Amino acid sequence: MAVPILKQHDYxxxxxQSTLTDSDMMQLQNDLAERVGRFRSKGVIIDVTVLDVMDSxxxxxxxxxxxxxxxxxxxxxxxxIQPDVAFAMVxxxxxxxxxxxxxxxxxxxxxxxxxxxxxHNHER
Amino acid sequence: MAVPILKQHDYxxxxxQSTLTDSDMMQLQNDLAERVGRFRSKGVIIDVTVLDVMDSxxxxxxxxxxxxxxxxxxxxxxxxIQPDVAFAMVxxxxxxxxxxxxxxxxxxxxxxxxxxxxxHNHER
Amino acid sequence: MNDESIVIVAIRSxxxxxxxxxxxxxxxASLGFTSTEQALIATAISEVAxxxxxxxxxxxxxxxxxxxxGKHGILVQARDQGPGIADLDLAMxxxxxxxxxxxLGLPGTKRLMxxxxxxxxxxxxxxxxxKKWRY
Amino acid sequence: MNDESIVIVAIRSxxxxxxxxxxxxxxxASLGFTSTEQALIATAISEVAxxxxxxxxxxxxxxxxxxxxGKHGILVQARDQGPGIADLDLAMxxxxxxxxxxxLGLPGTKRLMxxxxxxxxxxxxxxxxxKKWRY
Ligand SMILES: Nc1ncnc2c1ncn2[C@@H]1O[C@H](COP(=O)(O)OP(=O)(O)O)[C@@H](O)[C@H]1O
Ligand SMILES: Nc1ncnc2c1ncn2[C@@H]1O[C@H](COP(=O)(O)OP(=O)(O)O)[C@@H](O)[C@H]1O
Numbered sequence: 230m231a232v233p234i235l236k237q238h239d240y241x242x243x244x245x246q247s248t249l250t251d252s253d254m255m256q257l258q259n260d261l262a263e264r265v266g267r268f269r270s271k272g273v274i275i276d277v278t279v280l281d282v283m284d285s286x287x288x289x290x291x292x293x294x295x296x297x298x299x300x301x302x303x304x305x306x307x308x309x310i311q312p313d314v315a316f317a318m319v320x321x322x323x324x325x326x327x328x329x330x331x332x333x334x335x336x337x338x339x340x341x342x343x344x345x346x347x348x349h350n351h352e353r
Numbered sequence: 354m355a356v357p358i359l360k361q362h363d364y365x366x367x368x369x370q371s372t373l374t375d376s377d378m379m380q381l382q383n384d385l386a387e388r389v390g391r392f393r394s395k396g397v398i399i400d401v402t403v404l405d406v407m408d409s410x411x412x413x414x415x416x417x418x419x420x421x422x423x424x425x426x427x428x429x430x431x432x433x434i435q436p437d438v439a440f441a442m443v444x445x446x447x448x449x450x451x452x453x454x455x456x457x458x459x460x461x462x463x464x465x466x467x468x469x470x471x472x473h474n475h476e477r
Numbered sequence: 478m479n480d481e482s483i484v485i486v487a488i489r490s491x492x493x494x495x496x497x498x499x500x501x502x503x504x505x506a507s508l509g510f511t512s513t514e515q516a517l518i519a520t521a522i523s524e525v526a527x528x529x530x531x532x533x534x535x536x537x538x539x540x541x542x543x544x545x546x547g548k549h550g551i552l553v554q555a556r557d558q559g560p561g562i563a564d565l566d567l568a569m570x571x572x573x574x575x576x577x578x579x580x581l582g583l584p585g586t587k588r589l590m591x592x593x594x595x596x597x598x599x600x601x602x603x604x605x606x607x608k609k610w611r612y
Numbered sequence: 613m614n615d616e617s618i619v620i621v622a623i624r625s626x627x628x629x630x631x632x633x634x635x636x637x638x639x640x641a642s643l644g645f646t647s648t649e650q651a652l653i654a655t656a657i658s659e660v661a662x663x664x665x666x667x668x669x670x671x672x673x674x675x676x677x678x679x680x681x682g683k684h685g686i687l688v689q690a691r692d693q694g695p696g697i698a699d700l701d702l703a704m705x706x707x708x709x710x711x712x713x714x715x716l717g718l719p720g721t722k723r724l725m726x727x728x729x730x731x732x733x734x735x736x737x738x739x740x741x742x743k744k745w746r747y
Binding site for chain 2: 625626627630633634637647648650651652654655658659662706713714716717719720721723724
């Protein structure tokens with residue numbers, strides 16, 4: 230099932246609706262990379278609230294997507310990791326590397342806003 | 354014995370009252386992960402002032418809790434490690450990895466404040 | 478689910494991986510595992526099922542309740558007739574991967590479960606057997 | 613506590629781990645160890661007691677004062693009839709763990725104490741004997 234991507238001002242919001250297959254993930258990555266260019270988006274939120282498992286494959290895909298988006302000049306924030314999912318990820322030994330996380334969509338938007346402002350106001 | 358968790362503005366403060374069993378630790382982790390969501394907390398302080406031993410198990414649990422809390426979009430600071438406990442940890446070879454520490458609750462709150470502000474203004 | 482029933486999920490595609498872990502979660506729930514434990518079990522199933530698709534193309538996952546010396550729990554087995562693993566010690570190391578992957582699947586899955594056993598024979602296939610006790 | 617008395621703590625659960633290390637601290641205090649040394653001893657006891665619960669399910673810890681050629685100190689022994697350790701050299705390496713753990717327990721405990729000795733036989737069990745001198 231394809232992931233719907235919502236454009237909201239400078240941001241893109243991808244809400245994962247159900248467990249993704251590998252090809253859904255690839256599709257999501259391509260869609261986001263393309264739309265960041267088309268809409269000149271500054272940030273991307275990936276919302277995984279409904280995901281009940283984040284395995285090493287999903288984790289790697291998210292890291293890859295964030296890296297691709299970064300190379301396209303935008304920031305990615307992952308939101309909505311549920312407590313049980315977070316614990317399983319940690320036990321498995323997974324890390325999201327440098328992908329910032331926030332509690333939910335609202336916090337994720339605030340974080341993006343601040344990061345993007347910060348990014349423009351400070352030397353990197 | 355369950356660990357009481359106090360909500361104070363944007364933060365949660367878990368004050369470890371006595372030596373924890375494995376299941377107390379799991380409980381603490383679940384409680385914190387859940388409440389970070391419920392109260393939209395931005396930071397968590399774990400106060401271990403009364404702990405007289407921090408063994409490799411406790412250390413691993415604290416690291417895990419901090420990673421889970423991070424995936425839920427909040428920061429964790431550990432406060433109150435006593436001098437003797439700190440010395441034993443170092444001798445044992447334990448590291449808290451990336452879990453920041455502060456002297457006591459007051460310093461911990463100040464550190465959280467800084468880190469959370471920093472997180473929003475700078476690239477990590 | 479009673480102690481006699483066994484659920485077998487054929488694994489051929491990534492849709493089957495999802496089916497297997499959903500089955501695992503349901504059975505774990507019916508056996509009284511906490512939601513946290515269900516998530517650990519579902520994640521473990523996802524990892525071994527993905528390895529089947531990735532390295533052996535097809536295989537199966539069996540999931541069943543079990544009791545042993547007064548302990549109860551869930552038993553998951555992943556079986557394939559794929560290429561097998563040449564060096565099991567190496568495969569069980571964090572970060573070791575022959576594909577463009579994180580290499581956390583096998584060692585991580587071991588961390589998720591209470592018991593973990595893997596046997597493999599080159600050209601014959603691989604079997605992962607794992608258990609989680611219900612406390 | 614005098615040189616003849618021995619405290620034996622049965623280890624079966626993590627509550628027993630806590631009891632053992634509290635006993636160790638008290639005895640160390642009564643023998644005149646500084647509070648820093650008490651913390652080292654209590655931590656060492658915690659580590660070996662946890663290994664009993666984790667790997668052997670049950671066992672016991674004995675704690676006693678001792679004197680030897682004019683030296684005084686505390687002697688702690690952890691004994692179990694568990695599975696034993698196949699490769700002691702490996703088990704004594706920092707970071708080596710067969711469980712989902714840090715693998716610092718044994719090598720770290722050796723660093724906490726003045727003398728440390730471990731013997732183990734597959735299928736028979738494991739005994740850790742350790743001493744700390746009072747200066
Ligand atoms: N079912 C299997 N059949 C053949 N080889 C396998 C199988 N499962 C795992 N392997 C091998 O073991 C290695 C480690 O597996 P794993 O820890 O799951 O990491 P990853 O799948 O990320 O590479 C794989 O790279 C692969 O070479
Ligand atoms: N009492 C014991 N009985 C059997 N095996 C043990 C025992 N204590 C330690 N071991 C083995 O030695 C390894 C290293 O122990 P340790 O250094 O304490 O690290 P950890 O317990 O963190 O794995 C363990 O992973 C386990 O395989």
